[in-house]
Amino acid sequence: DAGITQSPRHKVTETGTPVTLRCHQTENHRYMYWYRQDPGHGLRLIHYSYGVKDTDKGEVSDGYSVSRSKTEDFLLTLESATSSQTSVYFCAIGAGPNTGELFFGEGSRLTVL
Amino acid sequence: KNQVEQSPQSLIILEGKNCTLQCNYTVSPFSNLRWYKQDTGRGPVSLTIMTFSENTKSNGRYTATLDADTKQSSLHITASQLSDSASYICVVNMGGATNKLIFGTGTLLAVQP
Secondary structure (H helix, E strand, C coil): CCCEEEECCEEEECCCCCEEEEEEECCCCCEEEEEEECCCCCCEEEEEEEECCEEEECCCCCCEEEEEEECCEEEEEECCCCHHHCEEEEEEEECCCCCCCCEECCCEEEEEC | CCEEEEECCEEEEECCCCEEEEEEEECCCCCEEEEEEECCCCCCEEEEEEECCCCEEEECCEEEEEECCCCEEEEEECCCCHHHCEEEEEEEECCCCCCCEEECCCEEEEEEC
């Protein structure tokens, strides 16, 4: 398995509270991604990073921010969680987008009450 | 609209039987297509990649096909095992400047003894 660790793996929080999910890799891959997975939807890209301090928005970025201060860490922050952000969040890494191969973490299940 | 549609949504088969999962896409441009396997509670793992010029590719008991003219791909599983129970996700890479990935919603396969 690719060296990707997500934390926390499970979190329950209340509407309006800030939440930060962490993704840590030991593969030294340049690209890191945050996706959310919901029933009836394919995996949807929230934000991605193509290097330290280099990030860009995905298709569902509203309400989320990210930061990457080191190659190995990519943080996803929900500034003020809403119930619509209840989901399973997956971090993924890749050497480059050309092949499209991503290596996914185990997922973080977030419930916003 | 760039879309990836998979069928069936879910499938139940008996152990030892074969099955075929379908993926139809309306994505342009097209660079490659991947099939991922996602076990329950885990992140997706790449099974195989198909490029424009490839028709068939095997990975053990998994055989993927691609018809770029009709924009269809299939994943055939031979002699199914209980461990094949998972969601199978078709992902199309648009390539070009964006290398945007379009995810299908997956086919949930249950293999029963």
